[in-house]
Amino acid sequence: MIPLAVAWLLRDLSQALSMGVLLVPDFFMLTVAYDIVSGPLGKERVSVLIWLSFAGGILWDFRWTATPGISGLVNSLAVLAIYTAWGRTPVAGRGVWLFALLAGMAHLLSGITHYIAWSVPTRAATRMLFAQQLLGIPVLAAACAVYLFRMKKSRV
Amino acid sequence: MTGKLNPVLVNSLLAAFCGLMLTWFSHTFPYPARMAADRINSMLYYPELPARELRFLVQAADQWMTERKNLQERALVLERENTALRTALQRSGVNPPQSAPGLLGASVTLRYPDAWWKEIRIDKGSSQGVVAGAPVLSEGFMIGRVSRAGEDYAWIELVTSSAFLLAAVVVDTWDLGVINGDDIGNVWLMYIPPEKEFSEGMLVSTALVGDYLPPGIPLGLIAGPGETKDGLTPFKVASGARLTQLYNVQILLPSEGGSS
Numbered sequence: 001m002i003p004l005a006v007a008w009l010l011r012d013l014s015q016a017l018s019m020g021v022l023l024v025p026d027f028f029m030l031t032v033a034y035d036i037v038s039g040p041l042g043k044e045r046v047s048v049l050i051w052l053s054f055a056g057g058i059l060w061d062f063r064w065t066a067t068p069g070i071s072g073l074v075n076s077l078a079v080l081a082i083y084t085a086w087g088r089t090p091v092a093g094r095g096v097w098l099f100a101l102l103a104g105m106a107h108l109l110s111g112i113t114h115y116i117a118w119s120v121p122t123r124a125a126t127r128m129l130f131a132q133q134l135l136g137i138p139v140l141a142a143a144c145a146v147y148l149f150r151m152k153k154s155r156v
Numbered sequence: 157m158t159g160k161l162n163p164v165l166v167n168s169l170l171a172a173f174c175g176l177m178l179t180w181f182s183h184t185f186p187y188p189a190r191m192a193a194d195r196i197n198s199m200l201y202y203p204e205l206p207a208r209e210l211r212f213l214v215q216a217a218d219q220w221m222t223e224r225k226n227l228q229e230r231a232l233v234l235e236r237e238n239t240a241l242r243t244a245l246q247r248s249g250v251n252p253p254q255s256a257p258g259l260l261g262a263s264v265t266l267r268y269p270d271a272w273w274k275e276i277r278i279d280k281g282s283s284q285g286v287v288a289g290a291p292v293l294s295e296g297f298m299i300g301r302v303s304r305a306g307e308d309y310a311w312i313e314l315v316t317s318s319a320f321l322l323a324a325v326v327v328d329t330w331d332l333g334v335i336n337g338d339d340i341g342n343v344w345l346m347y348i349p350p351e352k353e354f355s356e357g358m359l360v361s362t363a364l365v366g367d368y369l370p371p372g373i374p375l376g377l378i379a380g381p382g383e384t385k386d387g388l389t390p391f392k393v394a395s396g397a398r399l400t401q402l403y404n405v406q407i408l409l410p411s412e413g414g415s416s
Contacts, residue, residue, distance in 0.1 A: 012200065016207040047167040054171040058178065062196040068182050068189055073175030080168035 001052065007031035008056050012063060023128050025136035026110045028056050029075060033103035034143050036082050037094070038150055050079045067117070074113045078106040096144050096151075103143060107136045246401055259293070259406040260284055265309065267402070273316035273341050276300070276402060281308045285409045289368040293406045297396035298362060298373045302407065310407075315343050315375065316399060323363040324375055326354055332363060335375055335393065341400075343376060345391040352389070354378045360393050368410050 007027040014024040032053045039045060057071030065071070082102045089098060115121070115129045182189035266277035280286050282305045290302045292312045300320065303313040313320055316337035324335045324345060331352055333345040345360055358378040364371040374396060382390040 009203065013204060013207045016204040017211050019211065043163045046164045050164065050167045050171050054175065057175070059196060062189075062193045063200060067179055068193070069175045069177070069179030071175075072178065073172045076168050076171035076175065080164065083164055083168075 003031055004028065004035065004052055004056065008059065012060075015064065022135070023111070023114070023132040025132060025139045026107050027139060028060070029053070029078065029106050029110050030103050030136070030139055030143050032056075032075070032079060033082050033099070033106050034147060036079065037086050037099050037102070038147060041083065041087050046079070046083050050076050053079050065114075065117075070113060070117050071110070074110060078109055082106060096148050099147055100140060100144050104136075104140055107140065108133060111136075246403075258409055258411065260286065260409050261404060261406055262286075262310075263404055264402050273314060273337060273339050273399075274319070275303065275314060275317065276312050276405075278310050278312060278405060278407075279308070280407065281306045281310050283307050286310045286407055287368060287410060290410060291362070291369050291373055291408045293373070293408060294397035294399075294402060294404070296374060298375050299395065299397045299399060299402065299405065301369070312405070314399070315395065316341050322369075322375075323365045324360050325363045325371070326378065327359040327361055329354065329358070333360075333391070335360070343393040343395055344382060345378070345393050346388070348389050348391055350384050350387065350389045354381075354391055356380060368408075370408070373408070 007030070011024055011027040014027075018024060032049060035049055036046060053075035054072040057073070057075040058068055061068035061071045085102055086094060086098070111129050111132050115125060260280055262278040262280040264276050265279045268275075278292075286302055286305045288302050288305055291298050292300045292302060298315065300312040300314040300317075301322075303311050305311075314337065315322070315335060316339065318337055318339045320335065320337050322335045323332060325332050326345070329352070331348065331354075333348050336344050336346050338344065348354075356378055360375045360378060362369055362371055362373040362375060376393040376395040379392040379394040382392055
């Protein structure tokens with residue numbers, strides 16, 4: 001809960017800082033993705049994560065968009081997709097690459113949804129989407145590094 | 157993932173449905189959605205304050221830099237414009253080169269900064285009848301003489317040059333002396349005995365010295381005595397021409413018979 005709140009606030013503050021210049025990466029969604037794969041895949045735990053991601057999306061919509069609801073919808077579906085893909089993959093196949101793929105897809109989905117739902121599809125908006133996705137790469141890499149570190153630590 | 161309904165799936169679909177409903181609701185009834193948005197914005201006002209202030213600071217700094225750059229560029233343009241206007245104004249105050257019988261008008265084409273008081277180049281040369289030694293005038297006063305003449309140009313040695321030596325006479329007293337420059341803009345009447353007294357404003361003109369230099373060409377006015385040295389007193393001569401602003405000059409051409 002606390003890491004999610006911190007990630008949401010970090011994203012919010014970053015967006016307040018860079019408003020009008022760029023769209024910041026979706027730290028919140030990446031943290032949700034990390035939370036799903038880094039702990040046990042308990043249904044209750046994931047259900048809580050679904051509602052937390054939904055709440056985070058709704059808050060984001062109220063703060064930064066005119067039509068609240070879409071981010072909550074996308075976030076909850078993204079959590080379901082990550083949970084399903086991660087859960088159906090054999091334990092041996094669950095690694096940092098799969099995490100990177102799922103988190104990256106969730107981040108891309110979030111960006112594209114915002115692009116379609118709230119921006120006029122101009123060249124400038126497309127550039128902003130690309131910039132957001134590019135900026136998301138180092139954040140994703142950092143999340144992967146943390147994931148690897150945690151995995152190594154748990155094996156020792 | 158059992159045969160029963162998966163709670164994750166149920167919760168996820170429920171959340172998605174809620175999101176969809178909220179979207180529909182906020183579209184249909186925008187007022188409550190805006191109220192909620194306002195409430196959340198006011199809650200986030202203080203946490204976001206440092207980020208917002210930092211953004212304003214960066215924007216203000218950027219704007220200041222841009223304005224400064226624009227002002228500097230503008231100042232540069234105005235400075236250039238001002239220089240061009242000054243030059244045009246000075247040029248407009250000077251009559252264009254005019255030729256009269258025996259006088260050939262010429263424009264100054266070069267004046268080296270390091271030889272500012274020594275020589276100038278003009279755009280007339282031997283093809284127009286200019287010969288070495290011919291006196292050069294500006295505003296009715298002699299300002300130098302032709303030192304060498306090319307086909308389409310000539311170099312003039314100025315009266316302010318230390319190499320310039322010319323016999324001159326104080327018109328009111330008929331005392332003779334030698335005109336000489338000092339390379340820093342002054343003209344002196346040299347070799348005057350100390351007992352001679354000239355008053356300011358006395359006219360100094362050329363004495364008869366050669367074929368190309370007729371007597372009686374005004375050189376300047378006595379401006380005052382200098383320091384007596386070796387038993388002789390130099391007198392400062394103020395040229396009647398504006399020696400700092402030489403744009404056009406006149407060359408006194410030799411007459412057909414050999415003298416002007």
